[in-house]
Amino acid sequence: MRDQLVEAFLAADGPISGEELSHRLGLSRTAVWKQVKALEQVGFEFEASPRVGYRAIRIPDELMAPLVRPHLPPECLLGSPILWAASRASTNDTALELAAKGLPHGGVVTAGEQTGGRGRRDRAWASPRGGMWFTVFVRNPCALRHAPDLTLLAALGVCRALRVEGVPAQIKWPNDLLLNGKKIGGILAQIRAEGELVDHAVIGIGLNANFSIEALPADIRHRATTILHEMGTPIHRAKVLARILTQLDALYRDLQDGRGFQAVHAEWTALCSTVGQEVEVAMGEERLRGIARSIEPDGSLVLETSPGVTRTVVSGEVLFSAREQV
Ligand code: BTN
Numbered sequence: 001m002r003d004q005l006v007e008a009f010l011a012a013d014g015p016i017s018g019e020e021l022s023h024r025l026g027l028s029r030t031a032v033w034k035q036v037k038a039l040e041q042v043g044f045e046f047e048a049s050p051r052v053g054y055r056a057i058r059i060p061d062e063l064m065a066p067l068v069r070p071h072l073p074p075e076c077l078l079g080s081p082i083l084w085a086a087s088r089a090s091t092n093d094t095a096l097e098l099a100a101k102g103l104p105h106g107g108v109v110t111a112g113e114q115t116g117g118r119g120r121r122d123r124a125w126a127s128p129r130g131g132m133w134f135t136v137f138v139r140n141p142c143a144l145r146h147a148p149d150l151t152l153l154a155a156l157g158v159c160r161a162l163r164v165e166g167v168p169a170q171i172k173w174p175n176d177l178l179l180n181g182k183k184i185g186g187i188l189a190q191i192r193a194e195g196e197l198v199d200h201a202v203i204g205i206g207l208n209a210n211f212s213i214e215a216l217p218a219d220i221r222h223r224a225t226t227i228l229h230e231m232g233t234p235i236h237r238a239k240v241l242a243r244i245l246t247q248l249d250a251l252y253r254d255l256q257d258g259r260g261f262q263a264v265h266a267e268w269t270a271l272c273s274t275v276g277q278e279v280e281v282a283m284g285e286e287r288l289r290g291i292a293r294s295i296e297p298d299g300s301l302v303l304e305t306s307p308g309v310t311r312t313v314v315s316g317e318v319l320f321s322a323r324e325q326v
Pocket of ligand 1: 089090091092093114116117118119120121123125127132133134135176185186187188204205206207
C-alpha cells in the first residue's frame with residue numbers, strides 16, 4: 001500500500017486529491033491520510049492544499065521499491081520484491097524468516113536502520129540511518145563447493161557499482177569494501193545447503209554510505225569510515241542499490257552457469273588492495289603473518305610467511321593491524 005502511494009506521488013505532475021488516492025488505492029480518505037502521515041515520519045514532505053490535494057515536495061533517498069525500481073534494467077532478476085522498513089533488527093534475519101515462507105529468488109530486504117545488525121564472527125554491525133543495509137535472497141545459486149564465490153562475487157559487484165558512481169572502492173580479501181584504505185562495507189552471507197548444493201543463500205550487504213563517522217563506534221573509527229566522509233558528498237543510495245543488484249544478477253547468473261570466481265579472477269585481483277601488503281590473517285584462533293602474494297583462481301589467498309615459504313588460506317580474515325580484535 002505504502003509503495004503504491006509513493007508510486008502515485010512519483011507519477012503525478014501536480015497535486016493529487018485525497019479522493020483520487022482513495023479511489024486508486026481502494027482505501028478510505030482517513031486511511032490515505034494516515035499513510036501520508038506515515039510517509040512524513042520517514043522523511044517525505046507534502047504540500048497539502050485544501051480541495052486540491054497532496055503534492056510530494058520532498059522524496060527521501062530510501063531503499064524503497066518505488067525509488068529503486070526505476071533504476072533497474074527490466075531483465076534484472078534481483079530486486080523483486082524489494083521489502084523496505086524504516087527499522088529492522090537485521091535484514092539478514094528478516095530474509096531468513098521470509099525464506100522459510102517462500103520468498104522468491106531475487107527478493108531484497110532493506111532497512112532505513114538496523115537495531116541488531118550483525119557482522120562476521122557474530123560481531124555487532126553499527127547500522128545508523130543514512131547507510132545502505134540490505135540482504136539479497138537467492139535460490140539454488142551454486143554447488144556447495146562454490147559457496148565462497150557468493151561473497152567474493154558480491155564484493156566485486158559492490159565494488160564495480162561504487163566505481164561507476166565515482167567512488168574508488170577497493171576490496172580487502174575476502175569481502176570487505178575499502179575506501180582510502182578504511183572499511184566502508186562488509187558482506188555477511190548465510191547459506192542453507194541440501195547435499196552438495198546450496199539450496200538458498202542470504203547475502204547481507206552493509207555500506208557506510210551517507211552518515212558522519214561520528215555515528216560509528218569510537219573504537220573502530222581508526223579503521224572504518226563512511227562514503228560521505230571520504231567523498232564529501234552523499235551517494236544516491238537507491239541508484240547505487242540498483243547498480244549493485246544489476247551487477248550481482250550478472251555475476252550470479254554466470255555462477256549458476258558454472259562460471260564463478262575464476263571468470264573474474266583477474267579483475268578481482270586488480271581491485272584487491274591486500275595483494276603485496278604485509279598482513280596478519282585470522283583463521284579461527286590461528287594467526288598467520290606474512291606478505292599477501294596472490295589470490296588463487298579459486299579465491300584463496302597465498303601468503304608468504306617467511307622467504308620462499310607460502311601458505312594458502314582458503315577462509316580467514318585479514319586484520320587491519322595485529323591489535324585488531326576479531
Ligand atoms: C562484516 O564485515 O563483518 C559483515 C557486515 C555485514 C553487515 C550487513 S548489513 C545488512 C545485513 N544485515 C546484517 O545484520 N548484516 C548484514
